[in-house]
Every structure is written in C-alpha cells, then in structure tokens.
Amino acid sequence: MPDSLRLLLIVLACVAVALYTWRRLHHRSFWLVVGYPLTAISVRAGWRKVALGCGLTKKRARWAFTLTPGAVVSTGTVKVRRRFRRVAVDTKPWMWLPMPTRHGWRVTLHLLEGQIPDDYSQAAERLAHSWGVHAVRVSSPRPGRVVLAATIRDPLVRVDRLPPSDELLKVTVGRLETGKPWVIDFRTVPHWLNAGATQSGKSNLANALIVGLAPQPVALVGFDLKGGVEFTPYSCRLSALATTRAESVGLLDDLVALMLARMGLCRTAGARNLWQLPPAVRPVPVVVLVDELAELYLMADKSEKDEIAKTSTALLRVAQLGRAFGIYLFCCGQRIGSDLGPGVTALRAQCSGRICHRVNDPETATMTLGDLDPAALVSARAIASETPGVAIVASQDGQWYRARSFHVSEQAAEHSARMYADLAQHWNEITAGVHTNEMNDSDLTELLNA
Ligand SMILES: Nc1ncnc2c1ncn2[C@@H]1O[C@H](COP(=O)(O)OP(=O)(O)OP(=O)(O)O)[C@@H](O)[C@H]1O
Structure with a gap:
C-alpha cells in the first residue's frame, strides 16, 4: 500500500474516533455542531418527497413547458412538440428552517388551503418513519401554521431529576x-x-x-x-x-x-x-x-x-x-x-x-x-x-x-x-x-x- 494512502486511512480513522468520542462525551454540542446542520439540510432538501409520500401535498395549476406528441414524420418517428400551458402540479406546504431542540428539532409549516392540523397529526407516524426519528408531535400555535416537533430517540428511557418547585401546590x-x-x-x-x-x-x-x-x-x-x-x-x-x-x-x-x-x-x-x-x-x-x-x-x-x-x-x-x-x-x-x-x-x-x-x-x-x-x-x-x-x-x-x-x-x-x-x-x-x-x-x- 502506498504511504500516502496509508496516511489518509490513518487520518480518516483518527477523525472517526474523534467524532465518536465527541458524540459520546458531549452529545449536545456534537448534535448542535454536526448532527443538527446535516439533519436540517436533509429535511429541507427532501421535504417535497416526504410531503408527497405522506399525502400532505395539494394539486395546483401552474404554467409550464410540456412535451406533447406531434405529427408522425414520414420515417415513422413521432415529432415531439414543446408547449407552454397550465398543468396541475403537486405543491408542498412551505417549510421554515428546522430549529434544534433538546431532543431533536422542530419546524413550522404553512398549511395549504383546505388543510387542518389534524391532517398532520394523522400523518405524524408516517413522517416519523420517513425522517427516521422516534416520534413527531404536531401542534398548532396559530391558525394556518403547524409545528412539527421531532424527537430523535425516546427521551423517556432515562429521566434525570429536576430541582423541586418551591411554589405552593x-x-x-x-x-x-x-x-x-x-x-x-x-x-x-x-x-x-x-x-x-x-x-x-x-x-x-x-x-x-x-x-x-x-x-x-x-x-x-x-x-x-x-x-x-x-x-x-x-x-x-x-x-x-x-x-x-x-x-x-x-x-x-x-x-x-x-x-x-x-x-x-x-x-x-x-x-x-x-x-x-x-x-x-x-x-x-x-x-x-x-x-x-x-x-x-x-x-x-x-x-x-x-x-x-x-x-x-x-x-x-x-x-x-x-x-x-x-x-x-x-x-x-x-x-x-x-x-x-x-x-x-x-x-x-x-x-x-x-x-x-x-x-x-x-x-x-x-x-x-x-x-x-x-x-x-x-x-x-x-x-x-x-x-x-x-x-x-x-x-x-x-x-x-x-x-x-x-x-x-x-x-x-x-x-x-x-x-x-x-x-x-x-x-x-x-x-x-x-x-x-x-x-x-x-x-x-x-x-x-x-
Ligand atoms: N418512573 C419510573 N422509573 C423507573 N421505575 C419505575 C418508575 N415508576 C415505577 N417504577 C418501578 O415500577 C415498579 C412498579 O411501580 P408502582 O408500584 O408505582 O406501580 P403501580 O402501578 O402502583 O402498581 P400496583 O397497582 O401493583 O401497586 C416499581 O418497582 C417501581 O420502582
């Protein structure tokens, strides 16, 4: 094996060990610096596919170039024509940037016309599987918006104590x-x-x-x-x-x-x-x-x-x-x-x-x-x-x-x-x-x- 390749493998192994140790020892900072940005990018980039898969899109008419079959040319091939016309396309709900939380992330969505928060509650399990997270909870802080809160793994496996409240009752x-x-x-x-x-x-x-x-x-x-x-x-x-x-x-x-x-x-x-x-x-x-x-x-x-x-x-x-x-x-x-x-x-x-x-x-x-x-x-x-x-x-x-x-x-x-x-x-x-x-x-x- 050439020396340069060996060196590269050693460096990669060291980086992997450093990342693993960082993740184990400082889970929260690792999540904020590495895990969260990668998750935010992938959630945002894959939202169209996920929304389509979970049935959260709506058909809307849009102007677009389409290819339609035209006249048959003498050689037997079909001539394709480009036309600019209105077609029905799947529109996804607008998604804000996911924000990190203690156990995962949360994101605000704008509801499409005719949608209610319950549509998202019903799709919560599908969303959780699509994103590979433990659970997705849905809340609606104001009309027209839903907040999806994703928890990456079950935070209730071990619960650490909190200081007692000093308020009466x-x-x-x-x-x-x-x-x-x-x-x-x-x-x-x-x-x-x-x-x-x-x-x-x-x-x-x-x-x-x-x-x-x-x-x-x-x-x-x-x-x-x-x-x-x-x-x-x-x-x-x-x-x-x-x-x-x-x-x-x-x-x-x-x-x-x-x-x-x-x-x-x-x-x-x-x-x-x-x-x-x-x-x-x-x-x-x-x-x-x-x-x-x-x-x-x-x-x-x-x-x-x-x-x-x-x-x-x-x-x-x-x-x-x-x-x-x-x-x-x-x-x-x-x-x-x-x-x-x-x-x-x-x-x-x-x-x-x-x-x-x-x-x-x-x-x-x-x-x-x-x-x-x-x-x-x-x-x-x-x-x-x-x-x-x-x-x-x-x-x-x-x-x-x-x-x-x-x-x-x-x-x-x-x-x-x-x-x-x-x-x-x-x-x-x-x-x-x-x-x-x-x-x-x-x-x-x-x-x-x-
Ligand atoms: N939050 C918790 N974390 C870890 N262990 C727990 C927790 N709550 C209960 N347990 C354990 O589970 C067991 C059953 O709990 P507990 O006696 O409160 O159940 P219960 O519903 O009152 O049962 P029963 O009706 O038979 O009295 C106990 O051994 C307890 O230590």
Whole structure:
C-alpha cells in the first residue's frame, strides 16, 4: 500500500474516533455542531418527497413547458412538440428552517388551503418513519401554521431529576417527552385521574407527589383502599387516612362538611374562593390522595349499596365544588370503567387532569383519555411494560404529552414524610366545628375582623 494512502486511512480513522468520542462525551454540542446542520439540510432538501409520500401535498395549476406528441414524420418517428400551458402540479406546504431542540428539532409549516392540523397529526407516524426519528408531535400555535416537533430517540428511557418547585401546590413529578418538566399544579388543574395497570407506576407518581407536597403548608389526606399498605408508611405526614370503605364514608363526610364551612367563610368575607381570603384567615389547602378508586365503587352485595351511593355522591361533590375552597383530588385506579357506575363517569368529567399509564383494557384508556384526542389513546395503548412510569398526560396547556415520572422509592417518600411530619396539621384541628355548625355567620365575621 502506498504511504500516502496509508496516511489518509490513518487520518480518516483518527477523525472517526474523534467524532465518536465527541458524540459520546458531549452529545449536545456534537448534535448542535454536526448532527443538527446535516439533519436540517436533509429535511429541507427532501421535504417535497416526504410531503408527497405522506399525502400532505395539494394539486395546483401552474404554467409550464410540456412535451406533447406531434405529427408522425414520414420515417415513422413521432415529432415531439414543446408547449407552454397550465398543468396541475403537486405543491408542498412551505417549510421554515428546522430549529434544534433538546431532543431533536422542530419546524413550522404553512398549511395549504383546505388543510387542518389534524391532517398532520394523522400523518405524524408516517413522517416519523420517513425522517427516521422516534416520534413527531404536531401542534398548532396559530391558525394556518403547524409545528412539527421531532424527537430523535425516546427521551423517556432515562429521566434525570429536576430541582423541586418551591411554589405552593406545584410539584415537578417528571419529564415530558419534549424535555420540559412535567408539573402537577393543583391551582391550575385541581383534580386528577391517574389510571394504570398493576406495576405501571401509579404509586411511584403518588410518592413523587408526597415528596413534593410534604415540605409545603398543605394538609394531605389519604384514602388507601388497598388496606392501607400504600399510604400507612406516610401516615406521620398525613392529616387523615381512611383504609376501609366505612372509614372512607366518615372521612368524605368530613371533607364535604369542611367544604361547606369554607363556603360560608368565603361568603361572609365576600370572597369567591379561598385564595381571595386575607392570608391570616385563609384555611390550609387540602390535597386528597385516593388509591384504588374502583374499591370505593365496587359492590359485593346489595347491603353495600347505600354506602357506595354515599361515597360516590360525596366524592363527586368534592370534585365539583372543592377547587374554589382549596380541596384538591388525585385519584389513582387500575381500572376506571363505566361498569363501576354513573358516579365514576361523573367524577371523570370533573377531573380535567388525566394521566394514563400502561393499561390492560382499552376501556380504562378510553375512560381516562378518550374524550381528549384519539391519537393520545393510541399512544397510551403502545406504552411498553418495560418502561414503568411512562404515561400519557393531558396537560394544563390543553395538549397531551408522553411523559415519565422520576423514580421515587418508597424509602425516599417515607423519609420525606418523617422529615416534615411536624407540618401535618391534625385533622380534628382542620375540621373543628365544621359538623356542628358551631361557626355561624356572626362568628365568621368576627374571625374576619380580628
Ligand atoms: N418512573 C419510573 N422509573 C423507573 N421505575 C419505575 C418508575 N415508576 C415505577 N417504577 C418501578 O415500577 C415498579 C412498579 O411501580 P408502582 O408500584 O408505582 O406501580 P403501580 O402501578 O402502583 O402498581 P400496583 O397497582 O401493583 O401497586 C416499581 O418497582 C417501581 O420502582
């Protein structure tokens, strides 16, 4: 082999090793300097073919030179004539330059006449395969535009922790597929439904909430219909815990009475909700965690009918009116189906926050997400059992996302509960006087004036 060729091969090998090491060690800078420009050029250059293949083009009349067969010449050959005329050509949607994001890139498109963002949502999977990326998500920030966000590989395989939020009733529980934090903010979305099959990551999410809420001035209330095995270890930070249906009836009774008392307080103060009350008299917000919702509704025999009806009505009242009076719900369940009774369907309608982990039956996914977007449903059914904690989340911005919670062990949650046990207000203190109606309007006025 000539020396010059050997030298060239050595240089090429060194460059390849340097690029590989750079990519492994500084993935982000490698992507920005090498990966992104190449991707942007190839996406932009190949857009016509991709749009045609995915059915996103429209026929438009254009002036063009065409070749048409003319008269037959004596030798038998056909004379070809060039003509300038209007022909129908495939027009692609206008594409801006792709911009780099944390996990891939995003690009804005101008919709063609007659197109809607849903046309792009339906083509999202085809686009992802054409570009060789993990997923393409579609959003429409304003009429006439769609933004396609491509993620190169699944960003939820490993999620690294984010700093905790220090805002009241706001907890960062994981990461969204877009790389943004997954935040549960009870003041924006007061009631949540968290569905998932066994071992899908529901309790992990509840643990993340306990760790996030434990240091905050918030009363935590647990309904653990799994016989108390889930929440009993955190009981030192809980203000109240019900572990049986009978205890649940009593605790829900307290919650409804508490809500009515707070209603009276707000009325007397001329406030529309708890947050408009002066801080000195504002009662502590209450976050209610329910594990295994179905157990509250399942009827073994007819004797339980009244108890279930009571529970169902009380929970629904809390969901309907609780937000204004600082009572928030987070309900977990393996199976949430209409067969559990009309109470569940009504409760679902009140829960605007929806989280769907991997589920076993399509009905639970439909119940949790079905009235949002059919594509969310398809995505939920595709969650693999190897990735516990991955869920489809209907977020406060009205869109849905794939997300994964941070892994929070039971030990970590127990540690937080023990550490902030002194912040747990006693339930008797919180509900003092709410049942006996001890506080009449004049007492409340006195309290407000004090
Ligand atoms: N985000 C996550 N990252 C990594 N592992 C997770 C995550 N979420 C859950 N896991 C693991 O998955 C397993 C099941 O999680 P979890 O107990 O939360 O499921 P579950 O839905 O509550 O199940 P069950 O209904 O049977 O109680 C646990 O071992 C947990 O450590």
